[in-house]
Amino acid sequence: METLLDTQRRLKSLLLMYLLVVKAAGDCPKPEGGDNTVLTNESLLMNVFPENTRVTLECSSGYIKESGSEFITCSDDEWTESELICKKKDCGQPPPKPHMKFNTSEGTLFGALVRVTCEKGYQISGSSYKQCYDQGWSGRASCEIVTCDQPSIANGYTSWDSENDPEYNTAIRYTCHEEYTLIGSDTVLCDENGEYSPDQPVCNEVTRAPATTSRPQDSSAAPTVHRTQTVTTSSIPNLSTLPKVFRGKATSAGILSTTSSSFQGMHDGNVDTVTDSGTVAAVVIGAVVLLGVIIGFILLHKFNMRRKG
Numbered sequence: 001m002e003t004l005l006d007t008q009r010r011l012k013s014l015l016l017m018y019l020l021v022v023k024a025a026g027d028c029p030k031p032e033g034g035d036n037t038v039l040t041n042e043s044l045l046m047n048v049f050p051e052n053t054r055v056t057l058e059c060s061s062g063y064i065k066e067s068g069s070e071f072i073t074c075s076d077d078e079w080t081e082s083e084l085i086c087k088k089k090d091c092g093q094p095p096p097k098p099h100m101k102f103n104t105s106e107g108t109l110f111g112a113l114v115r116v117t118c119e120k121g122y123q124i125s126g127s128s129y130k131q132c133y134d135q136g137w138s139g140r141a142s143c144e145i146v147t148c149d150q151p152s153i154a155n156g157y158t159s160w161d162s163e164n165d166p167e168y169n170t171a172i173r174y175t176c177h178e179e180y181t182l183i184g185s186d187t188v189l190c191d192e193n194g195e196y197s198p199d200q201p202v203c204n205e206v207t208r209a210p211a212t213t214s215r216p217q218d219s220s221a222a223p224t225v226h227r228t229q230t231v232t233t234s235s236i237p238n239l240s241t242l243p244k245v246f247r248g249k250a251t252s253a254g255i256l257s258t259t260s261s262s263f264q265g266m267h268d269g270n271v272d273t274v275t276d277s278g279t280v281a282a283v284v285i286g287a288v289v290l291l292g293v294i295i296g297f298i299l300l301h302k303f304n305m306r307r308k309g
Contacts, residue, residue, distance in 0.1 A: 028074030121168035
């Protein structure tokens with residue numbers, strides 16, 4: 001029994017001495033990566049790092065080796081300095097696509113953003129940015145041609161007869177039905193914004209002026225009468241047949257009555273001054289001559305009366 005106890009004591013002492021020796025030889029702590037470097041998966045699975053243990057480093061995601069060794073070693077309880085230098089991965093120019101352009105002002109290295117644009121008349125379908133990742137450029141995009149809505153016009157028709165929408169730079173012609181007139185341009189283009197330039201026209205109904213109708217003649221108005229008045233000497237009474245005493249008065253009365261009736265007949269209707277100008281002139285001259293004769297008879301009659309009185 002005592003012998004067994006002594007044996008156990010000796011084993012414990014030996015084990016303690018072994019641990020002291022190993023500890024004296026030194027272990028390194030678990031290593032860590034440096035600038036843009038990390039431990040490999042194999043090195044990450046190790047738990048104990050005794051003297052002269054070697055682990056492997058690699059570049060972080062998005063970086064590639066530029067120079068230096070990937071290994072570090074445990075020496076005197078410390079890891080040797082890492083010599084691995086990593087640099088950003090360059091994604092290069094994005095792959096070209098039809099009608100697509102890229103703004104690479106931020107560069108093409110890992111983490112850089114690139115703006116995607118399309119040529120005039122095309123629009124982006126998808127992401128308008130791409131970013132450089134470890135596996136290359138991210139984001140999917142394409143440039144599709146711009147289209148306009150189906151053209152239409154009330155009271156008319158267009159030259160577009162397809163079920164598809166008109167594409168950029170397509171010309172559309174417009175025509176109105178009969179009795180309608182086109183207001184605006186008869187030809188428009190589908191522009192880069194998906195709008196028609198100029199604006200689509202309209203068809204307006206033609207406005208006709210009302211027909212002019214002749215005014216009905218007023219039945220109450222007196223008709224225009226064209227009369228030709230003729231003054232003859234037979235209308236003047238023969239003075240020699242009158243008594244001497246009344247010859248002057250009768251002559252004056254008869255002549256005045258005849259003259260008055262003659263002029264009254266002349267003005268019974270409206271005289272056409274254009275067609276009867278000759279007749280009117282003759283009548284005026286006759287009236288003047290007749291008036292002179294009347295005045296002469298009156299003066300002569302007065303003279304005779306004074307002589308007898």
